[in-house]
Amino acid sequence: MTDRYEPREIELRWQARWAESGLYQTPDQVPGRENWYALTMFPYTSGDLHVGHWFTMAPSDALARWRRMSGYNVLFPMGFDAFGMPAENAAIKGGMHPQDWTNANIERMRGQLQSMGAMFDWSRELYASSPEYYRWTQWWFLQMVRLGLAYRAKAAANWCPSCQTVLANEQVSDGNCERCDTAVVQRSMEQWFLRTTQYAEELLHNEHLDWPEHVKVMQRNWIGRSEGAEVAFALESPTADGSTEVRVFTTRPDTLHGVTFMVLAPEHALVSQLVTAEQRVAVEAYVETASYETDIERQSTEREKTGVFTGAYCVNRLTGRRVPIWVADYVLVTYGTGAVMAVPAHDERDFAFAQKYALPIEVVIAPPDWDGAPLDAAYTAPGNMVHSQQFDGMTSTDAKGAITRYLDEQSWGHATIVYRLRDWLVSRQRYWGAPIPMIYCEACGLVPVPEDQLPVLLPYDVEFLPTGESPLARSEAFVNVDCPRCGAAARRETDTMDTFMCSSWYFMRYADAHNASAALSSEAARAWLPVDQYTGGAEHATMHLLYARFFYKMARDAGVVSGDEPFTRYFAQGQILGPDGRRMSKSRGNVIAPDSQVERWGADTFRAYLMFLGPWEQGGPYDVDGIVGISRWLHRVWSVATDPPTFADAPDSPETRELRALVHRTIAKVTDDLGRYRMNTMVSALMELTNALQRARDESAHQPVDRAAWVEALDTLALLIAPACPHIAEELWARAGHEYSVHQQSWPIADPALLRRLSVEIPVQVDGRVRERVEVPAEATAAEVRALAEALPKVAELLAGREVARVVYVPGRLLNLVLR
RNA sequence: GCCGAAGUGGCGGAAUGGCAGACGCGGCGGUCUCAAAAACCGUUGAGGGGAAACCCUCGUGCGGGUUCGACCCCCGCCUUCGGCACCA
Numbered sequence: 001m002t003d004r005y006e007p008r009e010i011e012l013r014w015q016a017r018w019a020e021s022g023l024y025q026t027p028d029q030v031p032g033r034e035n036w037y038a039l040t041m042f043p044y045t046s047g048d049l050h051v052g053h054w055f056t057m058a059p060s061d062a063l064a065r066w067r068r069m070s071g072y073n074v075l076f077p078m079g080f081d082a083f084g085m086p087a088e089n090a091a092i093k094g095g096m097h098p099q100d101w102t103n104a105n106i107e108r109m110r111g112q113l114q115s116m117g118a119m120f121d122w123s124r125e126l127y128a129s130s131p132e133y134y135r136w137t138q139w140w141f142l143q144m145v146r147l148g149l150a151y152r153a154k155a156a157a158n159w160c161p162s163c164q165t166v167l168a169n170e171q172v173s174d175g176n177c178e179r180c181d182t183a184v185v186q187r188s189m190e191q192w193f194l195r196t197t198q199y200a201e202e203l204l205h206n207e208h209l210d211w212p213e214h215v216k217v218m219q220r221n222w223i224g225r226s227e228g229a230e231v232a233f234a235l236e237s238p239t240a241d242g243s244t245e246v247r248v249f250t251t252r253p254d255t256l257h258g259v260t261f262m263v264l265a266p267e268h269a270l271v272s273q274l275v276t277a278e279q280r281v282a283v284e285a286y287v288e289t290a291s292y293e294t295d296i297e298r299q300s301t302e303r304e305k306t307g308v309f310t311g312a313y314c315v316n317r318l319t320g321r322r323v324p325i326w327v328a329d330y331v332l333v334t335y336g337t338g339a340v341m342a343v344p345a346h347d348e349r350d351f352a353f354a355q356k357y358a359l360p361i362e363v364v365i366a367p368p369d370w371d372g373a374p375l376d377a378a379y380t381a382p383g384n385m386v387h388s389q390q391f392d393g394m395t396s397t398d399a400k401g402a403i404t405r406y407l408d409e410q411s412w413g414h415a416t417i418v419y420r421l422r423d424w425l426v427s428r429q430r431y432w433g434a435p436i437p438m439i440y441c442e443a444c445g446l447v448p449v450p451e452d453q454l455p456v457l458l459p460y461d462v463e464f465l466p467t468g469e470s471p472l473a474r475s476e477a478f479v480n481v482d483c484p485r486c487g488a489a490a491r492r493e494t495d496t497m498d499t500f501m502c503s504s505w506y507f508m509r510y511a512d513a514h515n516a517s518a519a520l521s522s523e524a525a526r527a528w529l530p531v532d533q534y535t536g537g538a539e540h541a542t543m544h545l546l547y548a549r550f551f552y553k554m555a556r557d558a559g560v561v562s563g564d565e566p567f568t569r570y571f572a573q574g575q576i577l578g579p580d581g582r583r584m585s586k587s588r589g590n591v592i593a594p595d596s597q598v599e600r601w602g603a604d605t606f607r608a609y610l611m612f613l614g615p616w617e618q619g620g621p622y623d624v625d626g627i628v629g630i631s632r633w634l635h636r637v638w639s640v641a642t643d644p645p646t647f648a649d650a651p652d653s654p655e656t657r658e659l660r661a662l663v664h665r666t667i668a669k670v671t672d673d674l675g676r677y678r679m680n681t682m683v684s685a686l687m688e689l690t691n692a693l694q695r696a697r698d699e700s701a702h703q704p705v706d707r708a709a710w711v712e713a714l715d716t717l718a719l720l721i722a723p724a725c726p727h728i729a730e731e732l733w734a735r736a737g738h739e740y741s742v743h744q745q746s747w748p749i750a751d752p753a754l755l756r757r758l759s760v761e762i763p764v765q766v767d768g769r770v771r772e773r774v775e776v777p778a779e780a781t782a783a784e785v786r787a788l789a790e791a792l793p794k795v796a797e798l799l800a801g802r803e804v805a806r807v808v809y810v811p812g813r814l815l816n817l818v819l820r
Numbered sequence: 821g822c823c824g825a826a827g828u829g830g831c832g833g834a835a836u837g838g839c840a841g842a843c844g845c846g847g848c849g850g851u852c853u854c855a856a857a858a859a860c861c862g863u864u865g866a867g868g869g870g871a872a873a874c875c876c877u878c879g880u881g882c883g884g885g886u887u888c889g890a891c892c893c894c895c896g897c898c899u900u901c902g903g904c905a906c907c908a
Contacts, residue, residue, distance in 0.1 A: 174905095213824080213825095214823090214824050214825065214902085214903080217823070217824060217903090218823090218824080218902095218903060218904080221822095221823070221824095221903080221904060222903095222904080224904095224907065226907075226908085228908085248908080249907095249908070250908060251907095251908065252908080263908090298906090299905075299906070300906085301821080301905065301906055303906090305906080328906095329906095330906045330908095331906085331907095331908075332906080332907065332908090334907090335907045335908075336907075336908065339908095340908045341908080342908090343908095347908070348906090349906050349908075350908085352906095418907080418908095419907095420907055538902085538903090539902095541903080542903090542904095612832090612833095612843085612844070613832065613833085614832060614833055615833085617825095618825095618826085618833095620832070620833095621831095621832080623831080623832065623845070625831095625845060625846075626831090626832065626844070626845050626846090627845095628844095628845075629843085629844045629845060630844085632844090632859090632860095633843095633844085635859090680832095680833075680834090680843090681833095681834070681842085681843080683843080683844090684833095684834075684842065684843035684844080685842095685843085686843095687843055687844075688842080688843070691843090761839095762839095763838085763839045765838085765839085765888085765889075767888080767889095768838095768888060768889050769889095770839050773839080805888085806888060807888095808838085808888055808889075810838055813838055813839090814838045814839070814889090816838080816888055816889065817888090818888045818889090
């Protein structure tokens with residue numbers, strides 16, 4: 001057996017054998033094995049698998065394979081995130097139907113995924129755009145309607161003028177559309193929302209999850225809990241619609257006596273009610289201007305604050321003081337009550353605004369050593385209360401609670417908690433998504449589509465050009481329907497669902513992918529959920545990963561799953577960059593096509609190289625020259641496995657023991673590294689073992705190798721490389737005469753007796769500097785090691801005439817002689 | 821501005837209180853070849869000393885500190901990358 005290592009020949013052959021023997025089909029239960037659910041994020045059907053997909057999936061596959069060899073019944077499924085606007089946009093550009101475009105991409109990408117040689121269980125494959133899947137996405141929507149978690153409301157929504165649809169808050173980044181980077185504007189529209197805020201407090205508590213800390217922090221910041229008080233100020237004169245108060249949220253009830261004006265968001269409902277006749281023209285012009293501004297313009301902290309006086313006043317009940325009401329676009333209608341009390345002395349924004357418009361600034365918390373002079377900047381730190389009636393003299397920290405209690409007693413306000421998180425806006429005015437299963441009836445109002453009438457099929461034959469209205473609205477056949485309740489003519493909802501709805505539960509469906517009578521059975525849920533190990537990019541921290549957590553809690557409350565969290569462990573890999581260290585993109589011309597790498601080097605080499613690049617969580621540039629190192633290594637593996645040394649029968653020789661010790665140390669190291677997601681050092685350790693085997697083989701003419709130890713070493717090497725390089729491992733395993741398959745073998749266990757070294761080389765330090773080395777028995781005492789060290793001529797010389805003040809001996813590691 | 825992560829040879833990185841630079845790329849020298857490429861072998865942090873085996877000094881973003889001993893822990897900065905950003 002001296003033939004060359006031909007990766008592609010081996011890989012295609014074994015991939016075919018694995019598929020034909022059903023090696024990766026995972027039953028729901030296997031006697032004597034615990035289930036382990038490993039999942040990597042399913043790809044969007046963009047048309048081509050890129051290096052980033054491989055960078056997430058190949059190491060995830062290695063981890064799944066390792067769990068499988070460690071005795072688990074491992075589910076590692078794959079599917080496609082097949083709904084979404086890019087399909088529609090690409091289809092429009094290319095003149096193709098989104099469905100045909102998507103299906104063609106799925107075919108192509110499935111083939112690319114299969115070239116990876118991953119242990120995906122294709123029998124559970126799903127894609128979000130199939131009626132068998134979105135039927136249940138619609139079903140979930142109905143559960144949320146039932147639970148009061150889905151509602152329709154008119155609200156200011158993020159509108160992307162390019163995508164011609166609204167977007168969820170999470171899908172706006174720096175005021176731009178997450179997908180196309182167009183500046184988002186606010187539009188007031190009737191939309192469907194999911195009540196994510198109902199779970200805000202529960203979602204906030206993610207501390208116990210085995211997730212990267214920075215992702216958990218991002219989620220907590222996104223949810224943004226603030227404790228404070230809601231305070232009602234009395235309007236001086238009631239409005240035409242009968243409003244008598246304006247309510248504000250503040251985290252600083254201690255500054256309530258310093259309120260000198262009030263600010264409403266331009267979109268606040270009271271603005272048009274309370275504006276006086278003299279101010280109406282100015283206010284309406286201001287509100288109009290604000291409505292055309294993009295989020296980036298409005299939310300720039302650099303921009304000078306602007307505002308307009310409404311002419312109206314309210315009363316601070318605490319002081320009886322008359323407070324002018326302004327409108328300003330730095331106040332957001334979507335946070336708190338959409339109105340703020342302005343305390344310029346103790347808030348930087350209010351201070352700037354007061355200065356610009358010459359509004360009074362009144363100190364109610366004394367800065368340290370304050371002499372009563374006007375402030376030249378807002379004082380925002382704690383201090384002692386002044387000009388605050390009965391609260392004078394308290395610390396501001398104490399006054400927060402005291403004033404809130406007082407407000408409560410007087411029924412002027414109460415303590416409250418406000419979240420930054422908003423309800424999830426899920427309706428989209430686009431074609432390529434799951435239709436929202438609701439019907440509008442003149443007589444009955446909003447009627448859910450009965451569950452037995454699902455799915456509401458997305459019609460194929462539709463003009464899908466975006467117009468700002470759902471293309472489904474122009475399909476008479478789709479829109480016209482009889483009311484399920486009264487039978488009268490009615491109209492279907494024509495908006496479709498945000499694709500994040502589809503991706504919020506796909507991991508549940510894998511557990512029971514072909515169930516035609518339920519989203520998933522309770523047995524399947526019990527068998528597989530929650531996901532034991534999830535992997536994917538942290539760019540989803542406040543989108544997919546947050547939505548999925550919400551969805552799972554909803555599924556729990558709907559009685560479908562038990563448990564509170566969908567992903568027990570989650571690991572966020574870094575991002576793979578182009579060779580130039582920048583994001584890969586076609587326009588930069590720095591894209592590495594995985595297919596070409598596989599073609600040139602083989603899948604095993606490419607997989608191992610992606611793991612070897614560096615720490616997985618870090619990512620980094622793809623160095624096209626570096627991969628040759630992995631290729632050389634696998635050729636060396638091939639060489640040691642197929643070209644044996646000169647053998648001897650010497651089970652007890654020092655060389656045999658040394659070889660076996662290295663093998664077992666490598667087992668321990670590789671196992672530990674996999675447990676800590678350190679695939680880069682795992683590959684290094686495997687290289688070291690290979691190099692040692694090669695050296696032993698090359699020297700075996702003079703120093704023959706014990707046959708049994710050699711066989712143990714080669715078998716172990718095949719088992720240890722199986723997770724990273726499944727094809728060459730399988731080939732070598734078969735060539736060694738073992739039974740199919742290496743991937744069904746037990747993971748090797750390191751023998752502790754062999755891990756112990758008999759003797760160790762200890763560095764001898766004098767005053768912290770290494771001066772010599774000495775070979776000592778592993779269990780030597782400090783005194784013994786010191787005696788051996790001091791006997792060394794060089795050490796003796798350094799110690800001559802000096803006194804050893806202290807001896808530090810770290811067993812097996814180092815000796816340090818500290819001189820006086 | 822706030823929150824988080826990270827700064828180590830020419831490059832990717834290793835070592836989480838104990839021999840800094842494992843493993844790999846690249847470079848240099850060699851084998852093979854008419855030659856080149858590939859492959860394989862050797863060598864490779866910087867500076868200095870020695871004919872040589874070797875020896876000495878410096879060295880993990882910067883400045884301090886703790887310790888017998890610090891890439892690692894503590895304090896103060898600088899830089900880079902991510903996230904959030906008028907959230908009342």
